[in-house]
Amino acid sequence: GSTLVVAEHDGGAIRAPSLSALTATTCLPDSGSSVSLLLAGSGPSLHQAASHAASCHPSISQVLVADSDTFKSPLAEPWAKLVHMVQQRGGYSHIIAASSSFGKNVMPRAAALLDVSPVTDVTGISDSHTFVRPIYAGNALCTVRYTGAGPCILTIRATSFPAPQKSVDSKSNEASISQVDLSTFDEDLGKSRYISQTTQEDERPDLGNARIVVSGGRALKNAENFKLIENLAEKLGAAVGATRAAVDAGFVPNELQVGQTGKIVAPELYMAFGVSGAIQHIAGMRDSKVIVAVNNDADAPIFQVADYGLVGDLFEVIPELLEKLPEKK
Amino acid sequence: MKIMVAIKRVVDYAVKIRVKPDKTGVVTQNVKMSMNPFCEIALEEALRIRESGLASEVVAVSMGPAQSVDTLRTGLAMGADRGIHVEANGSLYPLSVAKILKKLVEIEKPGLLILGKQAIDDDCNQTGQMTAGLLNWPQGTFASKVVLDKEKQVVTVDREVDDGIETVSLNLPAVITTDLRLNQPRYATLPNIMKAKSKPIKKYTPEELNVEIKSDLEIVQVTEPPKRKAGVVLSSVDELIDKLKHEARVI
Known part of the structure; x- marks a missing residue:
């Protein structure tokens, strides 16, 4: 072949x-x-x-x-x-x-x-x-x-x-x-035209290939709070992900969505904060090596796939992590 | 201008699916079936274009067994003007669906064909692209915004791509496939559900459309994905950091 x-x-x-x-x-x-x-x-x-x-x-x-x-x-x-x-x-x-x-x-x-x-x-x-x-x-x-x-x-x-x-x-x-010899290439020109592409420019690693992904859900409540996720990602040298709910609520742009119809990721470490664990989201991250979930609802389905779960308020947990985690190498 | 929308009957998105013990597929008997959510978005977009005066008619098309008519009725209750049901029993893979859609397009001559970007059962994400290819029409897949210019006969589509939003402009007729954020589909109201009962649904068979349903795919087996092992619930941030450092060794 x-x-x-x-x-x-x-x-x-x-x-x-x-x-x-x-x-x-x-x-x-x-x-x-x-x-x-x-x-x-x-x-x-x-x-x-x-x-x-x-x-x-x-x-x-x-x-x-x-x-x-x-x-x-x-x-x-x-x-x-x-x-x-x-x-x-x-x-x-x-x-x-x-x-x-x-x-x-x-x-x-x-x-x-x-x-x-x-x-x-x-x-x-x-x-x-x-x-x-x-x-x-x-x-x-x-x-x-x-x-x-x-x-x-x-x-x-x-x-x-x-x-x-x-x-x-x-x-x-x-x-x-x-x-490739294109002399016989008979493409009907002009039926479609490329207009533009808008891309979020940032220094963070690409979501699809990152070793660590830090992800936030609806519980972050607004775009301002979502900066907590970004700060933690920066500290860990991680990419930022989000649930569909967080994207739809306008906290972050759509290209950060992890899930069935968003990005499929499989990092070494996936940390989910305030993510309930809808099947569409799990579909996008279930192959991650280690999954951490932090959620104040002990019954959230995300805990069923998490290796390490922490039931608690992410607004307390993330600042504590920021303080106690070692600086990235 | 006429708009054609393809809709698929699938296991409802809220149902927790079960794999059959003999591994031939997933259990669909006595399971709630609904219109594929992406198809609802496709239909909603067509209805909005018609309501804005840029289209005169919305035709909903579905393929599959007799029960597909129920899904078509839902589409008619949402506001489609009429339906077409192509009755086919057995597996219909996207290539066959695309060939049937091509024939229906040749009969109905719509200016726009709108589909969901994928069905939530087989997650194929193929039919729109394949139909566009067979028709030699331009395609705007994974649409999050659709702007129609009737005068210029052009549609501008914002597409959700891996690293942001891409905008393309397509000559009509064209194929569009819809992503999640394009719109919020409406619910059918009771009066509209009643009205839908008298809307016409035309029936075809693949033979009548001169489409041969042959398949070059064979399902070998359907299995459950490997389960993740049960994790542990920790009591403090210190414990979490310790586990990540010394047990999982990921930080």
């Missing part, structure tokens, strides 16, 4: 979720023999990302670069056509992307163009055509087999396929970089 990884890049490097997609290829029996990585975009950062890709993972044998302004923004319409075109030429047995907002947007569309049922949000690989994915907000696990003739199209949950911490820079292992 041969695998195509549809990768995202940012600032001249492959993004972490796409590195997880590469990890997933190594779980496919004998499909890891030939891995091609597809990158698209334009300008110097694309080519920087391509050279990063060529040496970032020993399993990559080829980097395919689609250099065009069409792919400058992550619009699904041209991207899906690109994946379709590259598949028609390469005849891959598997196409894999991360289950990021990009992968979720593009891959099912590409799959439809190829007349294939994709398997999305995969958390486990049993064999080359059998995969495990959570259903019902993670309250059940479904093992599904792809029986079609076309390529097997997957999006993988990044937290289930951790990327190696340090990139391998064995120069001997460098993959070849080749340009």
Whole structure:
């Protein structure tokens, strides 16, 4: 078999979720023999990302670069056509992307163009055509087999396929970089346009990859109080998360939401303050290694998944933690 | 302009699901079923667009067994003008649903197709994107804001993406899938529930639509997720810090 990884890049490097997609290829029996990585975009950062890709993972044998302004923004319409075109030429047995907002947007569309049922949000690989994915907000696990003739199209949950911490820079292992011939690319231009993206800029680690996540719920009461969570996160070098209730109440922006329809996280330590533990929230953090819950309601469902529970007032507990916790190294 | 909305009947979001002992699926007999919450948001958005005068008709579509009609009636009670039920028994995977939707779009010719971004049973998050691909329509997925410009025949969509909000502008006709924060769906009032009983629901079968339901997926088994071991309740912050340092060794 041969695998195509549809990768995202940012600032001249492959993004972490796409590195997880590469990890997933190594779980496919004998499909890891030939891995091609597809990158698209334009300008110097694309080519920087391509050279990063060529040496970032020993399993990559080829980097395919689609250099065009069409792919400058992550619009699904041209991207899906690109994946379709590259598949028609390469005849891959598997196409894999991360289950990021990009992968979720593009891959099912590409799959439809190829007349294939994709398997999305995969958390486990049993064999080359059998995969495990959570259903019902993670309250059940479904093992599904792809029986079609076309390529097997997957999006993988990044937290289930951790990327190696340090990139391998064995120069001997460098993959070849080749340009995708776009002369026959017939994308109907102009049906969709990218307008803008607003991003919360901060110094904190990325929620999806952080070693520690400190999370707050509705009990924080307002945005001002939520700063307590941020202060604690800063002290621990942690990322900040929130429940849907906290996001809906306007305490924090939506990209901090942890849960079934928000971010899925699996840090070493997840600390939940004033989080009741709705199943939709638990779906987003249940794979964390150690879970701490602080809540004044001893019956809150969050305590059923917490390794360490503390029944108490978070407005007393957090200041005490801030005072007593050691400074981050 | 006509708006088509796809709605799915799923196990109610408040039900604690149980996996069948033979691992073939989850128990759905004698379990409360409702409209998928994301589909409610999709329908609500369509109704608001119609109420603002930018659309003339909202058509709700559902697929599945006979009971899907109950879900369609809920949609009609919320305010959809009419319904379409495509009766199909057995598993319907998103690719088949997308093919059926494509046929219905060709019949009904809506200017906008709105769907929930995912169903809370299979959590697939595929159908909108796949339908848009088959139709060669632009797509605005995970929408948290939708602004329609009827004159320019353009819809501007704010999308919830991993690192913030992305805004795209799409030519009509287009597909939109809805995220949680787009709106708060209304409840059906009793008079509207009564009125919904006389609204028309047209029936099709996949055969009549010339869609072959073939599946390239097979469910091997459905199991319960591994349980987390029961934790301990601590009595003080000092104890918590001690445990995190010396037992869990995470700080």
